[in-house]
Amino acid sequence: MKAFFRITVPMMQAGIVSGAILSWVTMISELSTAIILYTGRTKTLTVAIYTEVIRGNYGTAAALSTILTLLTVASLLLFNKMNGGKELSL
Numbered sequence: 001m002k003a004f005f006r007i008t009v010p011m012m013q014a015g016i017v018s019g020a021i022l023s024w025v026t027m028i029s030e031l032s033t034a035i036i037l038y039t040g041r042t043k044t045l046t047v048a049i050y051t052e053v054i055r056g057n058y059g060t061a062a063a064l065s066t067i068l069t070l071l072t073v074a075s076l077l078l079f080n081k082m083n084g085g086k087e088l089s090l
Contacts, residue, residue, distance in 0.1 A: 045071075049061050
C-alpha cells in the first residue's frame with residue numbers, strides 16, 4: 001500500500017484531474033443533460049440559450065453563449081494552471 005500511494009497515485013494524478021476537467025467541460029455544455037435537469041424552478045444555461053434562439057432573441061442567446069464559453073475557457077485554464085503547463089499525452 002505504501003508503494004501504491006508513493007508511486008502509482010502520483011502517476012495517475014494527472015489523468016484523474018484531466019478526466020475530471022474534461023467531464024466538467026462536457027457537463028456544462030451538454031444540452032441533453034441540461035434538458036433532463038431542467039424543471040420549472042431551475043433553468044440551465046444551455047436550455048436558456050436554446051430557448052432564446054427559438055424565440056429569435058439572438059442577442060441574449062449570444063450573451064449566454066459567451067458566458068458558457070468563458071466558463072469553459074476558465075475551467076481549461078484552471079486545469080492548465082493545476083497541471084503546471086505540462087502537456088499530457090494519452
